[in-house]
Amino acid sequence: MNRRRLEEKIMLGVISLLAIISAIPIFAIIINIYSEGLKYVSLSFLIDFPPPPISGGAGGIGPALVGSLILIGLATVIGGAIGFFTGLYLSEYSHTKLAQYTQMFLQIMVEFPTIIIGLFAYSVLVAPLKRFNAFAGAFALSIVIIPYIALNVREAYKSIPYTLKEAAFSLGLSYPKVYLRVLLSTAKRGVLTALLIGMAKAGGETAPLLLTILGTTFTYFEGLDQPINAIPLLIYNFALSPYERWHQVAWGASAVLLTIILTIFIISRLVVKEVKI
Amino acid sequence: MKSGKIFQISLILFIVTTLTIVVGIVISLINSSYPIFLRHGFGFISRSVWNPIEEDYGILPPLLGTLITSAIAISIATPLAISLAIFASEIIPSRLRSFVNNVSDLMASLPSVIYGLWGLYVLAPILHKYVMLPLHNYLGFIPLFSVKPTPTNLFTAGVLLSIMIIPFASSIIREAYTAIPYNLKEAAYSLGMTRWEVVKTMLGYIRSAIFAGVFLALGRAMGETMAVAMVVGNIMNIPKSIFDMGYTISSLIANQFPNAEAYKYMVPALYGGALILFTVGLIINLIGLHLVRRVMVKS
Numbered sequence: 001m002n003r004r005r006l007e008e009k010i011m012l013g014v015i016s017l018l019a020i021i022s023a024i025p026i027f028a029i030i031i032n033i034y035s036e037g038l039k040y041v042s043l044s045f046l047i048d049f050p051p052p053p054i055s056g057g058a059g060g061i062g063p064a065l066v067g068s069l070i071l072i073g074l075a076t077v078i079g080g081a082i083g084f085f086t087g088l089y090l091s092e093y094s095h096t097k098l099a100q101y102t103q104m105f106l107q108i109m110v111e112f113p114t115i116i117i118g119l120f121a122y123s124v125l126v127a128p129l130k131r132f133n134a135f136a137g138a139f140a141l142s143i144v145i146i147p148y149i150a151l152n153v154r155e156a157y158k159s160i161p162y163t164l165k166e167a168a169f170s171l172g173l174s175y176p177k178v179y180l181r182v183l184l185s186t187a188k189r190g191v192l193t194a195l196l197i198g199m200a201k202a203g204g205e206t207a208p209l210l211l212t213i214l215g216t217t218f219t220y221f222e223g224l225d226q227p228i229n230a231i232p233l234l235i236y237n238f239a240l241s242p243y244e245r246w247h248q249v250a251w252g253a254s255a256v257l258l259t260i261i262l263t264i265f266i267i268s269r270l271v272v273k274e275v276k277i
Numbered sequence: 278m279k280s281g282k283i284f285q286i287s288l289i290l291f292i293v294t295t296l297t298i299v300v301g302i303v304i305s306l307i308n309s310s311y312p313i314f315l316r317h318g319f320g321f322i323s324r325s326v327w328n329p330i331e332e333d334y335g336i337l338p339p340l341l342g343t344l345i346t347s348a349i350a351i352s353i354a355t356p357l358a359i360s361l362a363i364f365a366s367e368i369i370p371s372r373l374r375s376f377v378n379n380v381s382d383l384m385a386s387l388p389s390v391i392y393g394l395w396g397l398y399v400l401a402p403i404l405h406k407y408v409m410l411p412l413h414n415y416l417g418f419i420p421l422f423s424v425k426p427t428p429t430n431l432f433t434a435g436v437l438l439s440i441m442i443i444p445f446a447s448s449i450i451r452e453a454y455t456a457i458p459y460n461l462k463e464a465a466y467s468l469g470m471t472r473w474e475v476v477k478t479m480l481g482y483i484r485s486a487i488f489a490g491v492f493l494a495l496g497r498a499m500g501e502t503m504a505v506a507m508v509v510g511n512i513m514n515i516p517k518s519i520f521d522m523g524y525t526i527s528s529l530i531a532n533q534f535p536n537a538e539a540y541k542y543m544v545p546a547l548y549g550g551a552l553i554l555f556t557v558g559l560i561i562n563l564i565g566l567h568l569v570r571r572v573m574v575k576s
Contacts, residue, residue: 008471012368015476019364022357022447023377025440026384029395036398085291093285102292104566105299111493111562113500115527116302116551123305143298150295175284197386204388207502210531232390236503239394247398254394258387265383 030258037255040248046256050218050234053243061253063220067213067228068203068260070221071138075202079142080149080195087153087194088179094158103154106147117143118208125212132214135224140208145198152197156190157183189271196268200261206232231257306555310548321549327513329539334546338515340553342431342523345516346505347498349435350442355491357439358446363476365447366454378451385444393507396437401428401508404436409520426520427510434509434525438498445497446490453486453572454479486572492565496558502527526550 044060051059086102093099121140126132160183168182184191209215215233222228231253238250313321313334324335365377409426416422426432457479465475480487510522511532524532530547537543 004471004474008473011473011476015360015363016368018357018360019368022361022440022443023380023384025400026380026387028399029387029391032395032399033391082291082294085288086295089285089288089292093288098289098292102296105296107566108559108562109299111496111500111558111565112302113502113527113551113554113558115500115502115530116306116555119309119530119548119551120298120302120305123309124301143302146295146298174280176280179284200386204386204390206388206390207527207531210503211534214535232388232503235390235394236507239390239397239507250394254391258391261386261388261391262383265386269379 033251033254033258037251037253037258040252041255045252050238050249051245053241053246057245059245059249061231061234061249061256063218064215064229064231064234064253065256066221067134068230068232068257070134070228071141071209071213071230072199072202074135074138075141075145076195076199078138079145079198079202082142083146083149083194083198084153084191086146087150088157090150090154091157092179094154103151106150109147110151113207114140114144114205115207115211118211121208122211129225131225132212132227133225134213134221134228136212137209137228137230138224140212141202141205144205144208145201148201149194149198152194153187153191156187156194159190160186193268193271196264196271200264200268203260203264204232204257206230206236209233210236231260303555306548306552310545310552313542313545313549316542316545321546322553325513325515329543332540332542334542334549336526336529336546336550336553338513339524339526339529339550341516342509343499343525343527343554345431345519345523346435346438346509346525347495349432349519350438350498351491351495353436353439354443354446354494358443358490358494359450359480359487361443361447362450362454363480366451367472367476378448381444381447381451384441385448389441389501389504390507392437392441393504396433396504396508397429400437400440401433404428404433409433413520421518422520424518424520427522429508429510429522430520431509431516431523432519434505435519437504437508438501441501441504442494442497446494449490449493449569450483450487453483457482483572485568489565489568489572492561492568496562496565499525499554499561500527500558502531506531526554 044058046060046065047062048058048060049062051057090099090103118140121136125136125139164186165178165183168178173182209230210233213230213233214227215229215237217227217229235250235253235257238246317335321335322340323337325337326333326335361381365374365381369377405426405428409432412422413426461482462475462479465478470478505525506528509525509528511524511528512522513524516523529550533543534547537547
């Protein structure tokens with residue numbers, strides 16, 4: 001008996017220790033990013049052009065920040081629309097073969113290496129135009145987030161009680177009214193969470209952007225058919241550059257990106273919490 | 278009824294869009310990569326060359342790099358992910374549970390370039406000083422540790438990947454663990470089992486979920502690009518030890534694509550690498566999804 005109690009103590013101790021070890025990096029990352037990065041962040045850091053690499057001087061991430069916001073916005077609109085209606089179909093016609101196959105495809109798509117999606121966007125929108133462009137980046141990001149949004153919207157609609165649907169139909173409402181007015185107002189938190197998850201993904205995704213917007217321009221947005229920059233890509237390019245000043249900008253940009261992601265994450269948690277009450 | 282049909286058909290348009298994209302991705306991979314397979318045949322996979330001047334490409338080193346880094350990642354992440362799942366659902370008081378789960382979900386949603394930046398400037402120097410150099414100095418006679426390490430290499434990439442995939446594997450295991458019928462646990466306790474013995478028994482019960490979590494995490498590790506590209510060293514040679522600098526397929530694409538257009542066959546070569554990565558990843562993910570579905574049916 002004693003030996004078994006001792007074994008229990010040791011094993012549960014080891015498990016707790018391993019669990020704590022696996023959570024250390026996230027806290028280390030947040031602390032490191034803010035302690036290294038925040039000192040470079042100021043209002044002008046958010047607006048200015050990147051500094052020249054050698055002479056030092058002030059500078060910031062203005063164009064990349066604007067680029068990121070445009071890309072996040074476009075991707076959320078395009079990916080959100082396709083993902084939402086796809087998810088609605090998956091939930092309401094889940095008995096059809098089409099829905100079952102689509103769902104399987106989406107589950108595989110979630111696991112796709114995103115760089116492959118970048119290659120696809122390159123073939124479709126960059127190579128034919130012979131120019132890296134903002135729209136190709138937004139297109140790639142939309143594809144990345146479609147499966148996340150569709151699968152989450154499906155969950156949101158699935159959780160609506162059947163009686164509510166029956167009641168809505170018994171009022172003689174048309175299909176679009178039932179699904180997009182009555183039921184959407186019940187599922188709206190779930191749908192909102194889905195969109196927020198998509199936004200966070202679009203904001204942090206880097207690999208597909210490397211192949212679509214390139215990110216070597218320092219200018220502000222000049223049109224969807226022109227290259228732009230984005231924060232994650234700027235972090236990648238600057239962190240791997242040999243210049244100390246650009247490393248500092250990469251840390252500052254990381255603090256900004258982390259803040260954006262944390263904000264979206266916290267909002268999505270608050271939304272979910274309210275739903276449960 | 279009529280509005281129902283119209284509604285269904287208009288939704289199908291979106292489904293078709295989604296499916297077109299999936300099919301389009303596969304077609305574009307095949308369509309853009311076949312010249313390299315026509316040119317080199319199996320040699321594209323089995324040889325180690327990257328010579329743009331002579332247009333000669335063989336991607337064995339990055340293929341090995343992908344396998345080595347994800348193997349390191351999986352072997353570190355598996356015990357940690359299982360522990361985290363048990364810790365969150367069995368050990369801590371239930372009011373702390375949502376906090377731990379939130380932390381784990383946050384880990385999963387951090388952008389990979391943030392992991393990359395942190396890996397490059399914080400993790401790599403620490404690993405270099407406290408793990409890799411001691412291992413090389415004392416155990417250097419083992420071929421695995423024989424190369425004198427630089428801060429960025431396959432091992433660093435593997436460790437960083439393990440940190441990134443723990444939350445994925447853990448959340449799948451956690452879901453299966455909390456879905457275990459309560460009377461099963463009660464029965465186990467009523468036999469006089471200790472808590473550890475109950476946990477051990479339950480882990481046996483959900484072992485296909487554990488395999489599923491590990492497989493899906495393996496798929497993630499193989500496809501992960503930016504973080505790896507920042508810490509793997511980006512050098513084209515056959516790795517002789519885990520402390521060699523190297524490439525993975527995805528980091529090769531990220532690193533070489535910006536100047537690939539200058540050469541006739543480099544773009545097909547990179548698409549070819551992506552096609553191989555896609556195929557291997559697809560098989561691994563299908564196994565993982567199959568295992569997940571088996572768990573769902575069971576519970």
